Amino acid sequence: MKAWNKVGVVGAGTMGSGIAQIAAQAGCEVVLVDSSEDALQRSQEKLGKVFARLVEKGRVTSSESESVQQRITRAKTLESLAPCDMVIEAIVEDLDIKTTLFQSLEGIVAEDAILATNTSSLSVTALARGCTRPDRVIGLHFFNPAPLMALVEVIPALQTDADLASHALAQMAAWGKSPALAKDTPGFIVNRVARPFYSEALRILEEGIASVQDIDASLRAQGFRMGPFELMDLIGHDVNYAVTSTVHAAFYGDSRYRPSHTQRQLVAANWLGRKRDRGFYTYEGGVRQGNEGQCVEGVAERILAMLMNEAADAVFWQVASPADIDTAMQKGVNYPKGLLAWADSWGIQELINIMDSLRHRYGEERYKVSPLLRDMARQGRTFF
Numbered sequence: 001m002k003a004w005n006k007v008g009v010v011g012a013g014t015m016g017s018g019i020a021q022i023a024a025q026a027g028c029e030v031v032l033v034d035s036s037e038d039a040l041q042r043s044q045e046k047l048g049k050v051f052a053r054l055v056e057k058g059r060v061t062s063s064e065s066e067s068v069q070q071r072i073t074r075a076k077t078l079e080s081l082a083p084c085d086m087v088i089e090a091i092v093e094d095l096d097i098k099t100t101l102f103q104s105l106e107g108i109v110a111e112d113a114i115l116a117t118n119t120s121s122l123s124v125t126a127l128a129r130g131c132t133r134p135d136r137v138i139g140l141h142f143f144n145p146a147p148l149m150a151l152v153e154v155i156p157a158l159q160t161d162a163d164l165a166s167h168a169l170a171q172m173a174a175w176g177k178s179p180a181l182a183k184d185t186p187g188f189i190v191n192r193v194a195r196p197f198y199s200e201a202l203r204i205l206e207e208g209i210a211s212v213q214d215i216d217a218s219l220r221a222q223g224f225r226m227g228p229f230e231l232m233d234l235i236g237h238d239v240n241y242a243v244t245s246t247v248h249a250a251f252y253g254d255s256r257y258r259p260s261h262t263q264r265q266l267v268a269a270n271w272l273g274r275k276r277d278r279g280f281y282t283y284e285g286g287v288r289q290g291n292e293g294q295c296v297e298g299v300a301e302r303i304l305a306m307l308m309n310e311a312a313d314a315v316f317w318q319v320a321s322p323a324d325i326d327t328a329m330q331k332g333v334n335y336p337k338g339l340l341a342w343a344d345s346w347g348i349q350e351l352i353n354i355m356d357s358l359r360h361r362y363g364e365e366r367y368k369v370s371p372l373l374r375d376m377a378r379q380g381r382t383f384f
């Protein structure tokens with residue numbers, strides 16, 4: 001398959017601008033398209049500032065900065081994408097709008113050009129279905145901020161050409177990324193495996209076991225850069241609640257992914273987190289108010305056990321390999337360790353014991369041990 005030398009990006013917002021920067025830094029010629037002139041201009045200004053800072057810090061020379069920026073051309077219409085080897089879309093998260101875009105692109109790009117989507121929650125397979133040549137469609141899920149987060153989830157659709165996934169993995173590695181291959185299932189790897197970080201923390205809060213501050217402190221003590229509540233405040237409760245609801249619905253209401261009433265209330269109150277200066281915490285001038293919490297015994301252990309069980313279950317359901325799951329959580333959301341390597345270090349039986357005691361206490365499906373862990377304990381196996 002052809003190397004991706006000429007890259008098109010549709011959508012010059014948060015993600016598209018970052019993806020254009022990565023491709024240009026990797027030496028590709030980039031055409032960045034957005035229907036909004038404003039968005040194109042903002043993106044250009046932002047990139048100018050980013051590179052000015054990189055030059056100031058000595059990370060790139062001014063001539064490098066100039067040539068990278070010159071490699072990105074901007075346009076308002078899709079026709080300028082005609083010579084591209086591949087086009088990645090980062091427009092609004094709506095299946096119909098993305099399908100219409102891909103259909104238009106099929107009339108513009110070459111027969112063998114690749115069409116990629118940066119969707120976080122839609123089925124790549126459903127998107128491919130709308131195309132005449134669904135075999136050239138693939139998911140390339142970057143993480144925010146794209147130039148800084150190394151992970152790219154590579155998601156072949158059911159219809160994707162068998163060689164395209166390995167080609168995409170190699171291209172992403174050539175762009176300096178750490179790709180992880182994921183099955184086209186709800187939430188792919190990260191947005192599925194990370195659910196308990198939020199949901200179990202919310203549950204512990206709702207049960208009155210520990211406060212927001214104490215739960216955050218307990219997770220930070222394990223090496224997480226942010227506790228669950230600080231992180232949800234940063235992501236925005238509207239966004240985080242929507243992702244949880246989408247994953248929950250996509251799993252036909254599996255209680256493990258059930259959204260939280262507490263978070264729904266925050267959304268209803270428009271206390272969306274940092275962007276509204278109020279979420280679980282209050283903020284003044286962007287600075288979080290209130291005292292730091294203290295670690296509470298058992299809190300981090302319970303959340304970590306749920307995360308490890310979720311990661312193991314993703315292996316059980318063939319969503320991704322153990323190595324790709326550990327890469328994804330470390331490179332996409334900065335987890336301090338890979339969850340499965342972490343499970344190995346705890347001991348698989350120890351993890352099972354914690355899950356079983358939660359299941360015994362609550363009697364809920366939510367705390368069901370992944371069958372993979374039981375098999376592994378019986379056979380004395382570890383993940384790595």
Ligand SMILES: NC(=O)c1ccc[n+]([C@@H]2O[C@H](COP(=O)([O-])OP(=O)(O)OC[C@H]3O[C@@H](n4cnc5c(N)ncnc54)[C@H](O)[C@@H]3O)[C@@H](O)[C@H]2O)c1
Pocket residue numbers: 010011012013014015016033034035036039089090091092093094097101118119120121141142143144
């Ligand atoms: N923001 C994140 O953290 C994040 C992370 C991973 C993936 N994603 C996914 O990336 C995509 C983009 O998200 P974003 O946060 O960058 O959005 P954004 O709102 O910042 O940018 C979207 C841009 O697309 C443009 N656009 C919309 N429809 C268009 C069309 N038909 N043709 C051309 N341009 C069009 C808009 O003008 C806007 O500039 C979504 O699918 C989202 O789910 C977002």
